[in-house]
Amino acid sequence: MLRSIIILTSMMLVLTAFVGMIINRRNLIVMLLCVEMIFLSANINFVYFSRFHQHVHGQVMALMIIVVAAAESAVALALMVLMYRQYHTVDSSKLVNIRG
Amino acid sequence: MQLIKILTISSVCWPLAAGLLTGLFVKSHRLAHRLCVLGMLLSFLSIIWLCIQFMSGSQQAIVVDLMQWSSLPNLNAKIGLCFDAFAIMMCLMVSAVALLIHIYSIGYMQDDIGYVRFFSLISLFSFAMLFLIATNNLIGLFLGWESISLFSYFLIGFYYYKNRAAEANFKAFLINRFGDCAFCLGLALLIYHCKSTAYADVYANINLLANTSLNIFNNPVQLTTLIGCLFFIGAMSKSAQIPLHIWLPDSMEGPTPVSALLHAATMVTAGVYLLARFGSMIEFSAGLKLVITVIGATGALFLGMMALCEADIKRIIAFSTLSQLGYMMVAIGLGAYHIAIFHLIMHAFFKACLFMAAGSVIVGLHHEQNIFKMGGLWSSMPITGLCFFLSALSLSGIPPFSGFYSKDLILSVAQASTPASFLGYYVYDAILLGCLVTPLYIFRVYWTVFCGPENHQHGEVCESPWTIRFPMTILAILSIGAGALTLPFFVGPDALNIVPALPDTSAITRLNQFINKIVTGGLLIHALREPALAFSIGGVVLSWIIYKRKPQWTTRHQTWLAIPEYILRNQYGFDWVYNNIIVTFFSGCARTCQKVGEQYLINRTIENRVSQNIVIGAEKFSRVQTSYLNRYFAIMSVALAGLIGISLFYSGIL
Incomplete structure (x- = not known):
């Protein structure tokens, strides 16, 4: 029972993130949040299965993912700051330079 | 032994070092000519030293291995230098003339924008020529042969911004490429069949080559004949024989020192050198020898005649070079290889001197080359005039100038050994008539330029600086005395050793005995009995009558002279x-x-x-x-x- 609740939670989290990513067409910060959510759902899985298999590697992996996610969001936020300086907006629909 | 090795390498490599340094790093004019003259001087001194070593020692060839070119199985491919009598003689001549022309260029090229480039190129050319002569293997021969083509290309096109120079450049290179193609095929055949690139192995395998034949269109052809023919085509393009001679007159677009060094004294003689080097191979094929003789004799007469209708002073001397190369080829074809080399060396001296005198006149008249716009220069340029006069006498073969010895020997040999057939008579008559034509055209220049009325509009003309006068004088002295001095080396029982590995056939022995006989009996006495000397002197007198005494003669006979003039002006088409x-x-x-x-x-x-x-x-x-x-x-x-x-x-x- 606990297993299915946890796996369902993580699935819901991923799906929410995907939907948020696809239907939101402008706001870059929301996109970043969605990406972080995908990371989190993966983390939940790791921690749960580490407990399930009685093995510590999964939790170590989760810690590492948190670090990587932090670094990744730092880079993404920095890019957004730069973009704001350039275009005075964080609207992704304004990035049309490579449109074919 | 170690000293000899260093000397051998230094005799070749100083010009290379000087040329590269100058070309890559030097900006100042003074440093450029100092470096290049120094390099050439060191090389000249090393060669003199080697010569002394050679003469005082056991007269064994000095051989130095430089490197292994490649390490293929069944192929001995070492590169080295070898100074035998032939190579030392040629190297002495080349380095002496090159040194004098380096000095000459200081005066001639003054204030030219390409001064440094010129010195670099001419030094590199000297290196290539010395390497070609001194090398002891076919790979070195190939490298030298191709690099003299290359430097000739650069030097003919020295004034690359002039259209005519660029065209002449292209023409010379293209025709040389044609000859080089045949030359390369010959080299490949030789290396394939001898399994070695060393001259010594080639000479050792000559009999094997003569006994091997190759099927060409189902006809068996002796390998010696085939390779000889291919080498002769190579020599024809380099030494400007009919019909591949057309590049040489045009190459006069280069600066005069280039014409003197490349297109009179050294580069064009490379073909004669090649044929003499492999004389032992040509000796096997009577047909090829006849072809060489006929082509040479045709060139000696008919190409010389073209000079009679030319007005450009440098082109006249170029036509004369063509004719003299014809004489050398005749000597090669008749089997008198050492006489050909004798004439080659004598020719280098008086022809370089003629070019230098012409260059001096050209500088004095601010780059005027038409002889009919000169005239009366004797009073203002006495030294140039004297040098021109002396070397013209030498070219005409008047005793006791050096040209007399070599030319008279060629004519005597021709008279003694041309076959008693139509072609034999043709060859002898052609070169005999050539003796008449030679003084005619060269003294035509002399009388028109130095004597006669003044025709130029340059006011006061003064003698050239010492850098031009000095090398010219030295060469004039050489063209007076070199013949008599070096004659003992070219006749006598040891003379046949000059040409390496000549087979011991009766014809060659007979030829050498004949030469010895006429030399010991007095060359002058022999010459007085022969028509050749009379023809030469007659040519000088005739030119004096036509061009000095009665200059209106040509205008009076204009009507019937028009046809030969048309033919000669168009260079036989x-x-x-x-x-x-x-x-x-x-x-x-x-x-x-x-x-x-x-x-x-x-x-x-x-x-x-x-x-x-x-x-x-x-x-x-x-x-x-x-x-x-x-x-x-x-x-x-x-x-x-x-x-x-x-x-x-x-x-x-x-």
């Missing part, structure tokens, strides 16, 4: 044939290729169809780039889901 048949044919081929290949195949098919379709496709495909991040993401997630699905399906889980 060689240029016409080349331009209208060969050039037209090949440019027609090129134009067809351009039309079919480029315009039709490439432009129409590839450019119009393929490239346009690519452009259209790319435009369509670029619509994928919508720049909506969420669409990218959707595509990515669908693709990811698909991939996971496929992998699960194939691993049997789904």
Whole structure:
């Protein structure tokens, strides 16, 4: 029972993130949040299965993912700051330079 | 031993070092000529030292191995230097003339914008020529041969901004390429059959080559004949024999020191050198020898005659070079290889001197080359005039100047050993008439330029600086005395050793005995009995009458002189044939290729169809780039889901 609740939670989290990513067409910060959510759902899985298999590697992996996610969001936020300086907006629909 | 090795290498490599240093790093004019003259001087001194060592020692060839060129099995490919009597003689001549011309160029090229480039190139050329002569293997021969073509190309086109120079440049290189092609084939055959690149192995295998034959169009051809023919074609292009001579007159577009060094004294003699070097191979083929003799004799007479209608002083001397090269070829063809070398060396001295005197006149008259716009220069340029006079006498073969010895020997040999057939008589008569023509054209220049009325508009003409006068004087002295001095080396029982590995046939022995006999009996006494000397002196007198005493003679006989003049001015139509048949044919081929290949195949098919379709496709495909991040993401997630699905399906889980 606990297993299915946890796996369902993580699935819901991923799906929410995907939907948020696809239907939101402008706001870059929301996109970043969605990406972080995908990371989190993966983390939940790791921690749960580490407990399930009685093995510590999964939790170590989760810690590492948190670090990587932090670094990744730092880079993404920095890019957004730069973009704001350039275009005075964080609207992704304004990035049309490579449109074919 | 170690000293000898160092000397041998230094005799060749100083000009290379000087030329490279000058070309790459030097900017100042003074440093450039100092470096190059120093390099040439060191090389000259080393060669003199080697010569002394050689003469005082056991007269064994000095051989130094430099490197292993390649390490193929069954092929001995070492590169080395070898100073035997032949190489030392040639190297002495080349380095002496090159040194004098380096000094001459200081005066002649003064204030030229390409001064440093000129010195670098001429030093590198000297290196290439010395290397060609001193090397002891076919690879070195090939390297030297090709590099003198290359430097000749650079030097003819020295004034590359002049259209005529660029064209002459191209012509010379193209014709030399044709000859080099045959030369390379000959080299390849030789290396293939001797399994070695060393001269010594080639000489050792000559009999084997003579007994091997190759089928060409189902006719067995002796290998010595075949290789000899290929080498002769190479020599024809380099030594400007009919019909590949047309590049030499045009190459006079280069600066005068270049004409003196490359196109009179050294580079054009490379062909004669090659044939003499492999005289032992040519000796096997009587037919080839006859061809060489006939071509040489034809050139000696008819190419010399072209000088009679030319007005450009340098081109006149160039035609004279063609004629003298013909004499050398005759000597080669008759088997008198050492006499050919004798004439080659004497010719280098007086021809370089003639060119230097011509250059001095050209400098004095501010680059005027038409002899009819000169005249009366004797009073203002006495030293130049004297040098020109002396070397012209030497060229004409008047005793006791050096040209007399070599030319008279060639004529005596021709008289004694030309076959008693039509061709034999033709050869002898042609070179005999050549003796009449030579003084006629060279003294025509002399009387017109130095004597006679003044025709130039340059006011006060003064003598050239010492850098021009000094080398000219030295060469004039050499063209007076070198013949008598070096005669003992070229006749006598040891003379045949000059040409390496000559077979011991009766014809050659007989020839040498004949030469010894006429020399010991007094060459002058022999010459007085022969028509050749009378022809030479008659030529001088005749030219004095025609061009000095009665200059109106040519105008009075204009009507019947018009036809030969037309023929000579058009140079027997060689240029016409080349331009209208060969050039037209090949440019027609090129134009067809351009039309079919480029315009039709490439432009129409590839450019119009393929490239346009690519452009259209790319435009369509670029619509994928919508720049909506969420669409990218959707595509990515669908693709990811698909991939996971496929992998699960194939691993049997789904």
